[in-house]
Amino acid sequence: MSFTPSLYLVTDTALCGDRGVAEVVRAAVAGGVDAVQVRAKHGPDRDRLALVVAVRDVLAGTGVPLFVNDAVDVALVAGADGVHLGQSDLPAEQVRRIAPGLLVGLSVSTVEQAQRVDPAVVDYLGVGPVRDTATKPDAAAALGAEGVRAVVAASPVPCVAIGGIHPDNLDPLRGTGITGFCVVSEICAADDPRRAARALRNQWDRA
Numbered sequence: 052m053s054f055t056p057s058l059y060l061v062t063d064t065a066l067c068g069d070r071g072v073a074e075v076v077r078a079a080v081a082g083g084v085d086a087v088q089v090r091a092k093h094g095p096d097r098d099r100l101a102l103v104v105a106v107r108d109v110l111a112g113t114g115v116p117l118f119v120n121d122a123v124d125v126a127l128v129a130g131a132d133g134v135h136l137g138q139s140d141l142p143a144e145q146v147r148r149i150a151p152g153l154l155v156g157l158s159v160s161t162v163e164q165a166q167r168v169d170p171a172v173v174d175y176l177g178v179g180p181v182r183d184t185a186t187k188p189d190a191a192a193a194l195g196a197e198g199v200r201a202v203v204a205a206s207p208v209p210c211v212a213i214g215g216i217h218p219d220n221l222d223p224l225r226g227t228g229i230t231g232f233c234v235v236s237e238i239c240a241a242d243d244p245r246r247a248a249r250a251l252r253n254q255w256d257r258a
């Protein structure tokens with residue numbers, strides 16, 4: 052299956068606040084989000100699993116695929132659709148071997164990393180960061196739109212851009228070859244996540 056989302060939400064539990072991640076996801080999907088990744092970097096696996104299951108239940112019947120950040124075991128136990136791996140996470144080859152039913156996403160921030168991707172084991176790339184972002188202080192150097200274009204050109208699989216993407220800097224990403232883009236804070240920290248998602252989706256679809 053080819054994974055080519057337009058608007059991919061990556062969750063941040065703290066930014067979602069008292070509303071909870073699952074309710075923010077529900078609103079964001081109503082606004083046009085077409086892929087979701089649960090990214091919970093802190094806390095016990097039991098809590099991570101409960102969060103993924105809650106989001107899975109919100110997404111049931113919507114057709115929106117669910118990814119889990121980093122944790123292949125949690126993705127399998129929760130019945131998620133895929134896992135997103137970074138350059139320091141488990142190698143994609145091994146993950147594909149032990150979990151052939153999961154979609155696999157991989158983070159890249161250089162042309163060389165994209166050139167090394169095996170399309171038999173990786174389904175899509177997260178290319179970033181586009182801009183510096185407080186959401187991931189340990190991200191690589193910002194690529195800008197031209198950097199994203201170069202990485203996408205080197206990739207054998209579909210790419211989404213990530214990192215510091217907001218309405219005021221989205222348009223330059225058009226024409227870089229990405230199929231879509233990811234946001235965390237623009238939706239998770241929004242007063243109205245549905246409206247924020249709808250605005251991003253309309254802006255992107257207005258190609």
Ligand SMILES: Cc1ncc(COP(=O)(O)OP(=O)(O)O)c(N)n1
Nearest residue numbers: 120135136137138158177178213233
């Ligand atoms: C779609 C997408 N792209 C990139 C990332 C970043 O993954 P990683 O480099 O492993 O960093 P953490 O998210 O684990 O801090 C992502 N999560 N999703």
Ligand SMILES: Cc1nc(C(=O)O)sc1CCOP(=O)(O)O
Nearest residue numbers: 179180184186214215234235236
């Ligand atoms: C999770 C993540 N990965 C990145 C990468 O560059 O790989 S940047 C990032 C955080 C993106 O958050 P925001 O939309 O709030 O800037």
Ligand SMILES: [Mg+2]
Nearest residue numbers: 121136137140
């Ligand atoms: Mg990771």
